[in-house]
Amino acid sequence: MVLSVSKLIQALEPSATMAMAAKAKELKASGRTVYDLSLGEPDFPTPEHICQAAIDAMKAGHTHYTVASGIPELKRAVVEQYKARYGLSYPPQHVVISNGAKHAIHNALVAVLNPGDEVIIPAPYWVSYSELVKLTGAVPVIVHTDESNGFKLTPEAFRAAITPKTRMLLLCTPSNPTGTMYSRQ
Template identity: 60%
Template structure:
């Protein structure tokens, strides 16, 4: 029998924890068990009608062939126009690369800039794929722990202390997955000043930029001056704001030499992003933006309901959290429940065991904070209906009551 040996990088690579949690929930569903699933960060809305219509028009117009590897000119221009309209920032199409979703964009950035011996600074908690993609490139992820009290925001002092001669990149996610945290503009600018002073490139993952709630604010990292923009690599896409997760369109905006290198890489690994999805994304960015605000308002209602339900948990169960200013996640510390008797007599010692017991006994699926570099925490995605959220929170309370 032939012995298959995987590459060293793939031997160490773990599957996405969010997708693994979703798969576990689907397995129970396949057995006829009704599962309340809060694992995936995916809007439950349909893609807006004007965007769907644009895709049909593109197919009927024959736009079903290869495109340039880095994206069609129309979409690059639409990205530039959107950043001028929304943030007053001027970019040229040569600074834009269109990819197969924002995750692909992030991979391209890391693969193009980082290799063995390099270090990448990542504030924790962090999105599960960040460290995996850094390690896949042979580089080292330097995790900087943030606290609930700080709103899970890294301080300029923490950034400075994490920098070494090997530092190649800072990866910043604002608003954040999994915490929903948003950086105050002054703190973001202070980080930008450190990046300029120390000459560090910043990958700013801004995929949740349109999902901001009252009391929070969003500033594009590149907006703090030309010297900051010269060191900023923006990653975003249409998945979250336009409910287009399955269309797989993301983009990178950055220095021309970085974009050229990424385009060379993409031409070898995937060729071009889906042609029809690109034309749909042009309409998403250039067409009416009413649907973006309509969805944001609905997410805000859900966020407010989740917070209203969870605030009493602080005194009732000892569960703590920082209230999210953006995205669609509630990230809460359940370590006070460890060792206590929960539903079905379950006793757990960590967040992963908590999630497993919750799924088994209450049929509620969450994602463990262990996967996000935050032991003791769990993540709930409220990108689903109020009815589903209510049923889920009711079930979690029954689980916690034992």
């Protein structure tokens, strides 16, 4: 029997970020000086106290599956931090812990989108956004912005992109990759 990947997976574009990282690694291995700005990883090792805390947690038996939305102690800590920092009160059941931004965005998109829905994404955008949308069977609608207005999606461009199939606006602020920040206004 021949196994094939789904049509959704076949429609995905390869990650430009991963391709750039692979090329940077190849050039470094050949002796070239490379300033690799592709992956969002720190250029220093994990601090020793964090490594030790992980070892201590494993030795204490914290090596089993956790509740899918996050361990209760961590969710409570997030609730307390939001209350202290922002004055916002949320119950722990409204907090979900993920293993990273891509995982969290994927989960949100899968929870809300149906095949054929449209998601408006201001460009420039993080390369994974459109591919994560495609994984749901929804359609990314890319709306180009420009430097003259700080790469911000204008109300006019936003309204023009809306169709009866529009289900979501994927707005990142501060923006990855431009750093653009939207004000409340």
